Amino acid sequence: MAIQNIQIFDTTLRDGEQVPGCKLNTEQKIKIARQLDQLGVDVIEAGFPVSSPGDFESVDAISRIVKNASVCGLTRAVEKDIKTAAQALEKAVKPRIHTGIGTSDSHIKFKFNSDRESIVQRAYDAVKYAKSFVEDVEFYAEDAGRTDNAYLARVCEAAIKAGATVLNIPDTTGYCLPAEYGAKIKYLKEHVKGIDKAILSVHCHNDLGLATANSIEGVINGARQIECTINGIGERAGNTALEEVVMILRQHPSLNMDTRIDSTMLYGMSQLVSEHMGIRTQPNKAIVGANAFAHSSGIHQDGVIKNRETYEIIDPKEVGVTESAIVLTARSGRAALAYRAKQVGYELTKLQLDQVYQQFLDYADRHKEVHDQDIHIIVENSHLYREIISA
Known part of the structure; x- marks a missing residue:
């Protein structure tokens, strides 16, 4: 059986940069993006263009220099966000707009003061609008980890119908247990109409130290893209660590999965990000920590x-x-x-x-x-x- 390729979506420059005190300037982002492209990541999420002129400039600059990976810009399900991202990505060889909305009852009620039907419609409209600018549109269902599976499937179906090429299923709060998260991915794989038209993606946070385990359970159960960061940096307790999932897949051939990552660059990549973001990598960090070997x-x-x-x-x-x-x-x-x-x-x-x-x-x-x-x-x-x- 042929080895299945798992795409690596790197969000070091977007989610990773949300660590307090780790703001990067455009020059630093370009340097890291060049190395990520050489590393072999499939997608570089370069930033959130509408959030600031600096982020717009960075996404635009990275779009111009990245030769191999897709360059992605994050948006909310808001037309201004999506149009701004499209403008920032104009020079990208392979542009991707990443748009979405919260789908858990908590988000629907307290964040949007809305209802389930309205959220489904907003998801559809956002993807449809993004699709008018680029062919490659990724939809995220924020807080999918705490979203009812049947409703989540409905939202995903709407996104696919609108033209989404990737469905991001984030465990936004890092709450899910591995078996629970894997079952969620399996449910979507088996119940979402038209799922063969899109790639399921996992985006796991590390609040309970389960980000890597959840990501691996996700791909075992049908996801084909992992969203991660170098050194596992990111909001709160961080994200899935790129180096960990890459080496887990490589060290377990029985999974019959691999990535395009040049693993010999992992330690150097870790050092580069640590240096520019000013975050010392913990000595006992798996794969790239000073004590790993x-x-x-x-x-x-x-x-x-x-x-x-x-x-x-x-x-x-x-x-x-x-x-x-x-x-x-x-x-x-x-x-x-x-x-x-x-x-x-x-x-x-x-x-x-x-x-x-x-x-x-x-x-x-x-x-x-x-x-x-x-x-x-x-x-x-x-x-x-x-x-x-x-x-």
């Missing part, structure tokens, strides 16, 4: 030194990391010390290692981490130093 436990270090796959399911080089890190601490064993000592020029015999290791432990107990320069100090203070360097 670092080992400090003696048992783990011994295993990795003997065979990397004992404790690493991903080769660091696959995601652009040069090599695994053997971090020396008081929890490290002899194998790790011998390994790191060899890297800085000391080939220790078993006897020498036993002697140096005791001094290493004394030193390590007084420091959080033992660095290369510390290894020199430890060896030089050993009574075996002359024997070691003359070997």
Whole structure:
């Protein structure tokens, strides 16, 4: 069976930029967009054009330089929003308008002071109007995660009838459990008339730490596009992390799914976004965190030194990391010390290692981490130093 392609819709420059204090200027957005295009994302959501002159300028500028990916502009189900987005996307090789409206009872009642029938009509009208400008129109049903499935199916049918090419089913508040969200996608796949005319897309937030799990359940149940951000940045607790879903699909061939992403660029992409947005990536972040391929436990270090796959399911080089890190601490064993000592020029015999290791432990107990320069100090203070360097 042929491997199914899962499209990657990157919203780092739109949803990701909604993190407080992470505003990017147009020059920064262009730099990130160029790298995203090289990375192999299928869609770059460049911004919300009607929100400000700066966002309009950024979407327009990105539309002019992106060669491979579709360039997308977000709108509300408002004619002015849609027309403004169309103007910002005029120079895009593959323009997409992303329009939509809230569909949960909470949104309908409190946000729009409206009713279900009116929302269906507004969804239809928004897509129809967007379709008059571009062929590729994505419709989002905001708060779909808390929307009744039968009603959500009606809204989706209206969007398809109006010409939507993609249906975005957001878990806007990050509330859904994976099985629940997967069942929602499955329901739509089986009950929406004309669903074969559109791609189902997942857009999951991380309020309960389930964004990645929900996205994977979504594609298992029929979605063919994942909306995500580099490093999982985004509103509140963030979005689905691009690097996580890409590597999950790649590491699980039984799913028979993959993306077009050049995974060797992931670490560099993470660093670029972190630098420009001023958000330090947490050390234990999956795939791209500083500790993702670092080992400090003696048992783990011994295993990795003997065979990397004992404790690493991903080769660091696959995601652009040069090599695994053997971090020396008081929890490290002899194998790790011998390994790191060899890297800085000391080939220790078993006897020498036993002697140096005791001094290493004394030193390590007084420091959080033992660095290369510390290894020199430890060896030089050993009574075996002359024997070691003359070997």
